[in-house]
Amino acid sequence: MSVPALALDGVSARFGAFTAVRDVSLTVAAAEFVSVVGPTGCGKSTLLNMAAGLLAPGAGGVRVFGEPLAGLNRRAGYLFQAESLMPWRTALGNVMAGLSFRGASDAEARALATDWLRRVGLAAFGDRYPHQLSGGMRKRVSLAQVLVLDPDIILMDEPFSALDVQTRQLMENEVLQLWGAKKKAVLFITHDLDEAIALSDRVVILSAGPGSRVVGEFRIDLERPRDVAEVRTDPRFVELHKAIWDVLRDQVLAGYQQQLARAS
Amino acid sequence: MWRFLKPGRRTLRLWQLVVLVILFVAWHVLTAPGLLPNFLFSDDHQAAFFFGEPLKIFDRIDHWFFIDGDIYRHLGVTLLETVLAFGIGTALGLGTGLWLALSPFAAALLDPYIKAMNAMPRVILAPIFAVWFGLGVASKVALGVTLVFFVVFFNVYQGVKEVSPVILANARMLGASPRQLLRHVYLPSATSWVFSSLHTSVGLAFVGAVVGEYLGSSQGVGYLILQAEGSFDIDTVMAGILVLTVCALALDALVGRVESSLMKWQPQSGESERL
Numbered sequence: 074m075s076v077p078a079l080a081l082d083g084v085s086a087r088f089g090a091f092t093a094v095r096d097v098s099l100t101v102a103a104a105e106f107v108s109v110v111g112p113t114g115c116g117k118s119t120l121l122n123m124a125a126g127l128l129a130p131g132a133g134g135v136r137v138f139g140e141p142l143a144g145l146n147r148r149a150g151y152l153f154q155a156e157s158l159m160p161w162r163t164a165l166g167n168v169m170a171g172l173s174f175r176g177a178s179d180a181e182a183r184a185l186a187t188d189w190l191r192r193v194g195l196a197a198f199g200d201r202y203p204h205q206l207s208g209g210m211r212k213r214v215s216l217a218q219v220l221v222l223d224p225d226i227i228l229m230d231e232p233f234s235a236l237d238v239q240t241r242q243l244m245e246n247e248v249l250q251l252w253g254a255k256k257k258a259v260l261f262i263t264h265d266l267d268e269a270i271a272l273s274d275r276v277v278i279l280s281a282g283p284g285s286r287v288v289g290e291f292r293i294d295l296e297r298p299r300d301v302a303e304v305r306t307d308p309r310f311v312e313l314h315k316a317i318w319d320v321l322r323d324q325v326l327a328g329y330q331q332q333l334a335r336a337s
Numbered sequence: 338m339w340r341f342l343k344p345g346r347r348t349l350r351l352w353q354l355v356v357l358v359i360l361f362v363a364w365h366v367l368t369a370p371g372l373l374p375n376f377l378f379s380d381d382h383q384a385a386f387f388f389g390e391p392l393k394i395f396d397r398i399d400h401w402f403f404i405d406g407d408i409y410r411h412l413g414v415t416l417l418e419t420v421l422a423f424g425i426g427t428a429l430g431l432g433t434g435l436w437l438a439l440s441p442f443a444a445a446l447l448d449p450y451i452k453a454m455n456a457m458p459r460v461i462l463a464p465i466f467a468v469w470f471g472l473g474v475a476s477k478v479a480l481g482v483t484l485v486f487f488v489v490f491f492n493v494y495q496g497v498k499e500v501s502p503v504i505l506a507n508a509r510m511l512g513a514s515p516r517q518l519l520r521h522v523y524l525p526s527a528t529s530w531v532f533s534s535l536h537t538s539v540g541l542a543f544v545g546a547v548v549g550e551y552l553g554s555s556q557g558v559g560y561l562i563l564q565a566e567g568s569f570d571i572d573t574v575m576a577g578i579l580v581l582t583v584c585a586l587a588l589d590a591l592v593g594r595v596e597s598s599l600m601k602w603q604p605q606s607g608e609s610e611r612l
Contacts, residue, residue, distance in 0.1 A: 127506055145509060157507035161525040161602045170521070171511035204604040222511065 076139040078103040078226050078258030079124055079149075084133035086119050093119045095284040096133070099277060101226070103138075104256035108269035110321060111279030112328030117262040118154070120279075121230050124260060125151050137226070150224035152215055152232040158203045164214045165190060165199035171222045189217040193247065209240035213247070220251060226258045234264070245272060245301040253298055266321060270313055271301040278320050281328030289320040365391045389575040397576040408580070414557045416584065418474055418546035422481020423539055430486045431531060434493025435523060444494075455491075459483045463552045472554050481545025485538045489531055496530030497523050529603060532596050539588050547581060 077100040086093045093116035101107045111117055122128035123135060126146040135142040137149070158167045165186055172182035190199050193213040203211055212232060219227065229248075233241045249272060252259060263269050269276045270293055278289040295309055304310050344352055366372055368390050370381040378384055385393075401408035437444040463480050470476040500523060508522050550559025558577055565573035 125510060127509070147512070149510070151507065151510040153503050153507055155503040156501075157503045159504055159508070159522065159525070161529070163602075170508070170513075174508075174512040174514070174517050174521075202602040204602070218507075218511070 075103070077101060077136075078105075078138055079260060080136040081120070081124060081130075082133050082136065084120075084123055084130035084135065086116065086123060086128065087131050092284045093282060094279075095286055097279075097285070097287055098133075099260075099287065101258045101260050103225070103258050105275065106252060106259045106261065106273045107275045107277060108261040108263055108273040109277045109279055110263055110266055110269045110317075111285065112281045112321075112325045113264060114328060114332070115279045115282040115285040115324070117264075117279060118230050121151075121228050121260065121262050124226075125149055125228055127151075146226070148224060149226040149228050150219035150222055152219050152227065152229040154231045154234060156203070156211065158211055158214055158218070160203050163200050163202055164195060164206065164210075167203070167214055168217045168221050171218060175222070185221055186217070189221040190214070192251070193217045209236055209244065212236060212244060216244075216248070216251075223255075224257065226260070227252075229259065229261045231263050233268070241268075242301050248272070249299060249301065266314060266317060267305060268301075270295075270310060270317070271299060271304050276317060278317065278324065281324045281331060288324060289317070291317050361391050364388070386569075386571065389571040393572040394576045394579065397573055398580065401576070401580070408558075408561075411556055411558050411561055412580070412584070414474065415543075415546050415550065415559065415581075418477040418481060418549070418557070419539075419542045419588070421474070421478045422545050423485055423542035425478065426482040426485025426542065427489050427531065427535075427538065429482065430489025431493050431527065433486075434490045435497060435519070435527060438494045438497035438527075439519070439523070451490075455487045460548055463549055466549070467553050477546045477549030477554070477557070480549045481542040484541040484545045488534050488538045488541060492530040492534040493527045496527040500526045529600060532600055535592050535596060536589055539592050540585060543581075543585055543588065 079099075079101040081097055081099040083096045083098050085095050085097075097120060099107075099109070099120070109117055109120065119128065123130050124146065126135070126142055126144055126149075135146075137146055158164075159170065162170065165183070168186035168189055169179075169182040172185060173179070177185075187196070187199065190196055193216055195210060195213055195217070198206060198210065203214070206214065212235075215232070233244050236244060245268060261269070261272060266276075273293050276291045276293060277287055278291075279285045280288045291313060293313060295304055295307060295313075342348060342351070368384045368388050369392075370385055375381065437447065460480070462483060463476070466476040466479040470479055504526075505518070505522060508518055513521060546557070547559040547562075550557035551563050554560045554563075558581055562574050562577040565571075565577065
């Protein structure tokens with residue numbers, strides 16, 4: 074195998090006395106779609122922040138295309154879970170932001186951003202401010218904002234968890250379609266196993282925190298292109314789901330027990 | 338007829354005007370000599386002496402604006418002081434707020450001094466400013482600046498501290514340099530907080546100008562009021578107060594206009610998401 078696009082080598086992260094993740098190793102090949110699933114509070118976001126360079130690992134290291142990462146990961150785009158658009162910029166202005174930050178001319182940025190807004194189906198909404206858009210539309214603007222920069226690695230942190238089921242399936246299909254057209258390395262964080270299987274080439278399972286580690290890894294050999302709604306009825310999908318859930322369930326229960334113990 | 342005058346949202350302005358008219362009529366009836374039998378004062382003219390008479394007040398204002406036309410100079414001075422105090426105070430507050438919010442050590446170092454200066458009753462500085470800057474415009478502007486500065490400063494400081502960490506992280510991931518973060522994230526975020534304090538700070542700039550004039554000056558509306566008060570001319574004092582009130586309302590409306598045109602990215606309360 075060639076050099077992975079993204080490699081976490083035995084990374085650990087501590088916040089005070091709390092160890093969020095311990096000794097996690099994970100690689101994402103170029104053009105590979107990898108999902109990380111795990112119970113709530115298991116440090117999935119922490120993992121992603123380390124991959125983005127927003128958080129320096131306490132131990133271990135991150136390599137990007139073989140190069141050790143220091144500071145921000147310039148080759149990665151990050152789709153956040155929470156609202157991340159600048160409310161004082163229009164949809165178009167938000168998509169243009171990254172390009173202008175990187176020194177593109179205004180005309181150039183405008184042309185590219187307009188094109189990407191069209192690709193995410195928001196051509197007519199370029200002059201709207203985020204508060205004038207629905208939640209799903211805002212997520213699509215965020216997606217365009219990240220993809221317009223053409224990053225080699227895309228990091229996604231439960232990007233669709235706040236959306237309703239229908240919008241979510243639309244967005245998932247859109248992501249698959251965009252990814253299929255231009256294959257990038259994707260690290261996708263989610264707590265939704267269905268979503269993970271439907272989208273990914275590989276699913277990595279994280280144990281319950283604190284001190285989460287990788288407890289399982291499954292290759293998803295479903296055919297592409299996929300439709301996230303249809304693939305769920307595929308017998309192979311059901312099989313994989315059962316196998317992964319067998320591993321995940323223990324972790325979810327363990328995580329729940331810990332939360333109960335902490336509450337009492 | 339009543340259908341058109343029925344109290345409701347559409348006729349709100351009209352009814353507000355009615356309240357104003359009622360107030361002035363009541364004022365007139367209660368103060369005009371000889372109109373009502375005495376019930377509080379022993380002399381017919383005492384009510385007028387203490388509270389002024391609306392008709393004489395309007396006559397005074399009429400003289401100021403249209404017959405003698407001698408108020409424009411004073412009003413111009415007062416407004417100039419207000420605008421200068423507001424502009425300088427806002428700029429200083431914005432700059433200092435951004436600086437302290439972005440350098441935690443400086444903020445921690447200066448924290449007790451800023452608290453002390455804010456707690457100090459700053460109107461008392463007016464005599465000192467008069468000594469430092471003379472009796473002209475500068476001393477009033479200085480007083481206004483000390484009032485405006487803290488309002489803007491605290492709002493900007495809070496605004497920068499409360500920039501959404503996600504928006505910040507997102508801008509950094511999109512490739513914003515520290516300067517671009519300041520220009521495209523911190524500043525717009527802080528501006529929204531400045532605007533929320535703008536109504537207060539315009540009012541305070543006005544207060545600074547008038548109080549400064551009142552404490553020692555040779556021109557301005559505050560000076561006119563002080564002069565009239567010296568000769569127990571309540572009508573002129575009241576006329577001055579009315580003029581100042583109308584000016585303050587006009588300034589406030591102007592700020593509202595600027596705010597709604599600059600802050601159109603903010604959801605208006607009650608506005609639904611237009612799709």
